[in-house]
Amino acid sequence: MSRPAIRRLTSRVVYENRWMTVREDEIERLDGSRGIYGVIDKNDFAVVIPAENGGFHMVEEYRYPIGRRTWNFPQGSYPDRRTGVVPEELARHELAEETGFRAGKMTELGYLHGAHGTSSQGFHVFLATDLVPGESAREPEEQDMRQRFVTRAEFKELIRAGTITDDSTVAAYTLLLLHEE
Incomplete structure (x- = not known):
């Protein structure tokens, strides 16, 4: 070696x-x-694409480091640098916490690194389908979070307009497109 x-x-x-x-x-x-x-x-995180009816359920919140609100797919990790986390369990947790939805089916689309030049953190991407609505249970940092459904055409326009700037959301969408081929 x-x-x-x-x-x-x-x-x-x-x-x-x-x-x-x-x-x-x-x-x-x-x-x-x-x-x-x-x-x-940082520990790895999960990104969840909640998809139904030709579009996605997105969340928007104020992102302190960039000083503005942006839309993205639900995502996150557990605090306290918890180890031994099962990626699908984390994805289900984040989906329910941020949107209230529970997924009847969760499909792993891939694993990526967002900033491999400066961080060890990566992320697992999941497609959530057969969605069942429920109550969200957001963390204190997420108290200003908004949620809405966007069509695929709206999603692409949000990227073009610079409203979606989250690299993990755009990368997750790319994995979805590859999955659908």
Whole structure:
């Protein structure tokens, strides 16, 4: 087995909370030169595409880091960096928590990384169908969340208009299109 292109020499945690750890690693490259690498370690999350009647159920909320509201597919992870999470269980939890819907059928479409140059976090994408409405149970951070149904044509227009800017939502839609081929 060949040596990795970048090898970690030392590592130190520079910040952590219940959602993430930020660390700074001293690294060595193949040519022997050294440097530092900042890494955000976060647990994987689930993105759920709740689909029915030729469209999707979307959620919108204020996103503090970008200072604006955006629409996206329901998504999230458990707090406290919980390990041993079954991706489908997380997807079902996020769907119910954010929209109130329960899925009769959950199909895994794939696994992706959103920022593999800076973060270890990836995400599992699920298609939720045979939806049954119910009550949502949003977290305090989601108290301003809105929900609505959009047709596929509206969904594409929201991307074009810059209303949907979430990379995991757009990537999940791409996996759905590949699944439907």
